[in-house]
Amino acid sequence: EQLFRYQDAQRRGVVIVQDLWAFSMSQIWRVVRTGGLSLTNHYPQRIVKVIIVGEPSIFGKAWNIIRMILPQPLRSSVELLGRDYGRIPEVASGAADCKGEVW
Secondary structure, three states, X not given: OHHHHOHHHHHHOEEXXXXXXXXXXXXXXXHHHHHHHHHHXXXXXXXXXXXXXXXXXXXXXXXXHHHHHOOHHXXXXXXXXXXXXXXXXXXXXXXXXXXXXXX
């Protein structure tokens, strides 16, 4: 929540990158419940994009359930990259050149 207090984050928004590589499904659910839902309830207009990488294959099935409880703007801002770490944008300390995209 402290991140959202920075002036730049308030003006431009925030890109959240969550690596779920070593997470169990119960740990993923805890992250969604405690972190994700709290942020979306309190700062929905500040979250520009949510990038999830390294998610286990079963996460796709769980995502179909999780997304039903998320507000539509957040649902459309979530991108699942699987194990394709090369697609994380430079702006989020990744390698992908996303200069043409709005972040």
